[in-house]
Amino acid sequence: MFGPSDVIILKTWNTSVFRKSFVMKKITTFMLMLGLGCFVVNAQCPAGQLEVRIDITTDNWGYECYWELVPSGSSCGQNTIFAGGNTTQLGCSGGTPTNGNGYASNTTISEGPWCLDEDVNFEIESYDDYGDGGSMFTVKIESFPIYNFTANLTLNEFIFANSMPPALDAAMTAIETSNFMEIGNIDIVGEIENLGSSTITSLDINYSIDNGTTVTEALSGLSIAAFAMYNFTHATAWTPASGGDYTLRVWVSNVNGSATDSVPTNDMITKQVTIIGQIPNIINSYTYSPNTFTYNEIGNSVDNVVIPMDLDFHPNGELWVVNLGIWNGTGGSGGTTITFYNPGKMGQQSLYRKDSNSKHFMALPSGIAFSLNGNFATSPSVYDANDNGGAPFTGPALWSSDSSIYAQPSGGNGSHLDMLHLSPYAMGIANEKDNIFWVFDSESNDIVKYDFASDHGPGNTDHDDGKVYRYEDIVVDRIDLTTACHLAFGDDKKWLYIVDAGSLRVIRMDITTGTTGGTPSFTNYDGLATYQKVSGATQEVVVSSGLVKPSGIAILNDRMLVSDNSTGEIIIYDISSIPAVEMKRLQTGSAGVMGITIGPEGRIWYVNAMDNTVNKIEPDSVLPMPLAISATTTNAIIGSCDGTATASVIGGTEPYTYSWNSNPVQVGIMATGLCPGSYILTVIEANGSSITLTVVIGEDPLGIYDVAQTQSIEVYPNPSKGVFTVKIDGSVNQGGESEIVVLSILGEIVFKTTTRSVHTTVDISRFSNGVYFIRLRNEMGISTRKLVVSH
Known part of the structure; x- marks a missing residue:
């Protein structure tokens, strides 16, 4: 030895x-x-x-x-x-x-x-x-x-x-909440690894925003074995008030009841998160008859734009364009990208890049689609990306937009992050979320869902965690190998809209429907974790006439845009009902239009593969956004009428007037004291136009709020003006303390105390109206009650 x-x-x-x-x-x-x-x-x-x-x-x-x-x-x-x-x-x-x-x-x-x-x-x-x-x-x-x-x-x-691991070491290994998120309720998602020798049975997961209030979730009853991973979604979502850049800190504590574990340096991860505001819907400015339009060319061959097939915006506002490239069996084969910084603005710059192995991983790309996590994927319009006369070994590739990774030497096979090889002649691609993309497979004439899961790293080739689902009964066809057939999701990511160019139509499929089971007909070349067929998904014909050579597609709210490669038109449709109703045809003046998209400021952008240009359409006047409403709700506890609903309004002309058909009628932005059931919210803008929304208040069983159902806790009055009493069953509190914490709906702690008393009076009257949660923790467990504050 x-x-x-x-x-x-x-x-x-x-x-x-x-x-x-x-x-x-x-x-x-x-x-x-x-x-x-x-x-x-x-x-x-x-x-x-x-x-x-x-x-x-x-x-x-x-x-x-x-x-x-x-x-x-x-x-x-x-x-x-x-x-x-x-x-x-x-x-x-x-x-x-x-x-x-x-x-x-x-x-x-x-x-x-x-x-x-x-x-x-x-x-x-x-x-x-x-x-x-x-x-x-x-x-x-x-x-x-x-x-x-x-x-x-x-x-x-x-x-x-050569040392044994410590007894107790919980490491926060990843924050999986994306770098970029759309404004709304943001789930805090991450991964913990047990790097100690002892099984982890309990721990706290904490997060804070910009070093603000700590939001904690205590987990018990766990069984995380040594060197096992644990994925979590924090029970309290983060709801940012506005767009912008935030610092998110996530950490683990109180592991198995210990104040600190053996290696505290790996307990916390910090991540910068950018919240993106909603894209303004100014499509009515493009359908308004008196308006005229300027077609601004913002990129061309000087920027190395050559046969552009598609374009998409990075969540940070960069515009990425993918070129078809060449295919001649040499190292020069493969597609390329151009990134436009400050697109269409003063100081615009462009960066042309070609990956060292784009011959295989970006072979004749037909489309490009970005995820909020900063990754993008491309779809190849070739049969065999090895170009050796062999099997149809090709499919979508996943890439990082990080300039220190993309198109940089990796020591492996180019800089791609992943590639799955089940879709030759892929004519378009769309992102659902994370690393999940949907592909128009014109070889098998169907639609395929690709979940790359965790990427294998730049230039590597581990595909065994990939999941692929083939929708063989969503039958589509290409019109030729030079015209892309693009796809786009509706705002709710439920309906996927597809340009079925070979059939001169647009269809949509409900991705939440269908039955999974059975082996697809196309060969599994990748040794995937999952490869299955999905049958019976709901599909509808959206447009069936008026198209010559459709290609690009973009969706915003209840408006759909489709480009016609043959006529050079961009056609605007109303999709508030199906089939769609044509509203307007924009004349770009040149055939060859391929991919189209709607930019962060609501403008229409497109590429022209014949003119080798990137273009932005600007209306001469911008009309107010259409009035649109949504609502967030909290359910009522079973047997109670303590549900709430809060309206969110965009567009139209302020000020707004609100009316809830509760009993009695409520006229504020927030309705409280709601029993389970349906309610009608009516919003009237300043010019008298109105819009309605049906809001449903559900009913939560007591167990959802009461981890310790053996103890009794009462909160009264409820609703309250901010001063209320917490009553704890006397038998529970004998000989021990109870901790009372009041949290806002955002998970922020607004009040905290410990007590041995049966009755505790709490005053949070200085805080704003809204929903709060009263959390009681003691030796019996944890109980939670909902409180509505209305001054």
Whole structure:
């Protein structure tokens, strides 16, 4: 055995210098997790040493792998402790590996165990002369999978400590709330990993905005095993008052009742979140007959705009355009992008970029679509992205918009984040949310939902967490391979609108419907986590006449825009009812219009693939936005009339007048004391126009609010003017304290106290009208009651 002064180096070689064809290799993102501690070990190793195993997971070419375990300072072949992989054909000087030797492909092999000295550093060095790595190493210390390392370069180094993990270490590993969010109720979503040896049974998840009030959710009854992940959505959503940039902090505390865990430095993550305001709906300015329009060319061949197929706005306001590119079997093949900064404004700049392997990952892109998380995806209009006459191995690719990643060297296969290969001749793409995109598959003549889940990192190829759902009975067709068939979601992300160009129509499908089950007819090339067929989804014909060569589509509220590639027209429809009603045709004056979109300021943008231009349409006058209303509600507790509803109005002309048909009628922006049922809200703008909305108040069982149903808590009067009494059952409070916390509807703590009394008077009259929650915590558990404050 080796002593405490020794450092062990693990070296691997992957000596393949050829490929029969360009096929992606599986590589997993490198992640370092360091845990230190001293615990009783099992009886397999003597005191002062720990049992170590190393699992090697191979890619499609397992026979290429060779590795050694050697002492620190030794070269390959010197003082070798262990040699693994293709030891027959490979060695320290390389060799010529052939299939059938060494490790099997796509297999996990466990090597060891070795008894190595405790609290000594070890090092893994991985060599791959092809430059893309592929083997993944998992270091297990006393059975705990503490370290993971994937070789993805010619030379990789990885240092780890042969130490037991601490007993208690909950790490906040990710905030999954997107960098950009639309204004509204924002879920705080994240991921926690148990990096300790003890199972986590309880913890608090906390967040704050701009270092403001802490919003806490206490979780109990958990069972998070050592090195297991736990995904959460905080019980209290964040509702920002306005758009802008915010600092979100999320952290874990009170793990298993302990004030701090062993490694407090990994308890918190901070993230910058930008809240995006609603796009103003000025489409009526484009349908208003007296208006005239200016067609402003804001990009052209000078900006390297060449055969632009589509465009989309990054959530930060950048405009991205995707070019079709060329396809000639050379390294010059593949699509390109142009990013416009301050598009259409003073100081506009453009940046042209081509990924080093866009030949495969952005092969003849027909569309581009952005997610609020800052990633975007492209759809390829080719049959085989390997361009070798083989199988139809192609589909949508996921990319980062981060300039330090996109189109930068990754050491792997370009800078793409992911690619799934089940949609050749993909003619359009739309984002639902996160890394979920929908594709117009013109090879299979259907619509396909792609969930990339967690991306595999720039230039890597792990596809095994992907989920794909094929809607074979949503039958669509392309008109040709040079005209994109775009897709767009309605505002509620329920209806997906599809330009079915080959049938000269527009259809829509309800993505919340359909039955999942059965194996799709198209071959699964990716070894996905899920690949299933969905049948029976609701579909409707939106437009069935008046189109010559439809291509682009955009949706805003109850208006739909469709471009006609042949006539150069952009057609505006009213989709408040189906089939749609045509309202106006904008004449761009040139055939070739492809993708269209509505910008952050409500203007219409489009690309022209024949003119090689990017354009913005400006009306000579902007009319007020149409009046639109929505409402947020809180349900009534069963047996009570304590529901609330709050109106939100945009557009029209202020001031607004409100009327709720409750009993009695209420005339403010907020209605309180509502029983379960339906209510009609009428809003009248200053010019006398009105709009109505049906608001439904549901009924929540007491258990939703009462974790500790064995204790009695009363809050009265309710509704209150801000001064109220909390009554706690006397038997509960004997011999112990109760904590009373008052939270706003946003989760902000506005009052907090501890008491041993049966009756406690609380005064929050200085706070505004609205809904508040009274939370009681004591040895019996947690109970919550809803309170309405109305001065």
